[in-house]
Amino acid sequence: MARCETCGNDYDKAFQVTMAGQAHTFDSFECAIHALAPVCAACGVRIAGHGLEKAGKIYCCAHCAEAKGVTELRDRA
Numbered sequence: 001m002a003r004c005e006t007c008g009n010d011y012d013k014a015f016q017v018t019m020a021g022q023a024h025t026f027d028s029f030e031c032a033i034h035a036l037a038p039v040c041a042a043c044g045v046r047i048a049g050h051g052l053e054k055a056g057k058i059y060c061c062a063h064c065a066e067a068k069g070v071t072e073l074r075d076r077a
């Protein structure tokens with residue numbers, strides 16, 4: 001059985017996420033997000049949805065980007 005990389009749970013419905021050519025195994029999206037999701041450069045929250053990327057930094061929302069002095073970004077739905 002596949003074992004979750006984050007929590008070690010042995011789960012028959014585990015799934016794999018391939019990132020940068022490497023396969024990772026998780027039992028839940030929560031664990032996948034914990035292991036793989038980028039962190040907002042302003043507030044430190046895990047970005048599970050569409051983030052905003054600027055100059056190599058990633059933000060969870062336009063508000064955070066603005067807080068770091070990035071002004072030309074807009075939230076994309």
Ligand SMILES: [Zn+2]
Pocket residue numbers: 004005006007008009026027028031
């Ligand atoms: Zn897990």
Ligand SMILES: [Zn+2]
Pocket residue numbers: 040041042043044045059060061064
């Ligand atoms: Zn943020």
